Amino acid sequence: MPLDHLSRDLILKQIIDSTPFPKIAFDYEDDPAKNRVYLALLESIVSQQISVKAADSIFNRFLGLFPDGYPHPEQLVAKSLEELRSAGLSGQKSVYMQSVAEFALKNPMTNAYLSELTDEEVVQYLLPIKGVGRWTVEMLLMFVLDRPDVFPIDDLVIRQKMVKAYGLTETGRALYKRLHEIAELWRPHRTLASRYLWRWKPEGS
Known part of the structure; x- marks a missing residue:
């Protein structure tokens, strides 16, 4: 035990x-139409260096920029920085968010794909994304991928x-x-x- x-x-x-x-409580539903890893990375960028309350408010406004409330990668990369800043994102965070989307368009980010990688392989796989550091990936490993030894x-x-x-x-x-x-x-x-x-x-x- x-x-x-x-x-x-x-x-x-x-x-x-x-x-x-x-208790472990995931914030992301197992909806096949929504990539939990992708969403978690976006939310982690929003939350950097601001309060939880402010981050929640900005992230909800960010999701509201998309017709179905989900930032499909192709839609996110098509947004102008001005549109993203209108949700309360800084210019730098707007660039980081689009970097996540660009990565998602070119590379698999599903739980099924990442489950085949070790913890360190997941870290190295996601680190090339602008705005994503080791700590961010470790939080993802713990709270989204449910890895037991981080x-x-x-x-x-x-x-x-x-x-x-x-x-x-x-x-x-x-x-x-x-x-x-x-x-x-x-x-x-x-x-x-x-x-x-x-x-x-x-x-x-």
């Missing part, structure tokens, strides 16, 4: 025991929670090395461990 395995780490066990189980070390909250829980004093590369060493004990369930860390509320916080 995943929880039994993770509980071998006594510090993580304390976190698990004091934190509600993080450790998003570039996530600031994950690092902060681990530093606090394990009393770490290292910085820079030494810190990253130590975090990886700790997370090695969680394999092959690092996704679940990370979800617990996100939900964990340390005392006094």
